[in-house]
Amino acid sequence: MYKVGDTYSYKFTFTQDQVNKFAEVTGDFNPLHLDAEYAANTPFKKPIVHGMLGASIFSNVLGTKFPGEGSVYLGQSLSFKRAMFVDVAYEALFEIVDINETKHIADIKVEIKNIDGRQKVHLDGIAQVMHSNLL
Numbered sequence: 001m002y003k004v005g006d007t008y009s010y011k012f013t014f015t016q017d018q019v020n021k022f023a024e025v026t027g028d029f030n031p032l033h034l035d036a037e038y039a040a041n042t043p044f045k046k047p048i049v050h051g052m053l054g055a056s057i058f059s060n061v062l063g064t065k066f067p068g069e070g071s072v073y074l075g076q077s078l079s080f081k082r083a084m085f086v087d088v089a090y091e092a093l094f095e096i097v098d099i100n101e102t103k104h105i106a107d108i109k110v111e112i113k114n115i116d117g118r119q120k121v122h123l124d125g126i127a128q129v130m131h132s133n134l135l
Helices: 016-026 036-040 051-064
Strands: 007-012 072-080 090-100 105-114 121-130
Touching (some): 016 051, 051 072, 051 105, 051 121, 090 121
Antiparallel strands (some): 007 090, 072 121, 090 105, 105 121
C-alpha cells in the first residue's frame, strides 16, 4: 500500500533513434530535434529531445512501476524548465504528496533531473493517478 511521502526514482537516457521514432509517431519533425546542422544555429547548439518524449517517462513509471500495473493516469501538469539532450543520463523522481483515500487517487510530484552532479530540473509537475493500492 502506498502513502503520502512515498518516493521512487528511475534513471534513463534517450537515444537519437528514440527521438527519431517519437517524431515519426507524433509527426513532430521540427528540425530542432532531428537536424544537428540546424540545431547548431540555435541557443541549444545541438538537437534537443521533444519535451513530451521526456514527459513520457512519467507514464512509463506510473503505469508499470510506481504505483504500477492497474494505474489510471488522470491528469498531469507540466513545466518545461530546461532542454533535454540525447545520450545524457537523467533521473525521474516521484513523490506522493496527497491521497484521496475514498477515491484511491494520488497527486504525485514528478520531476526530471540530469545526473551530472548539478542535478538541475528539466521537467516538473504534478501527476494525478488512480490506483487501488493508494491509501
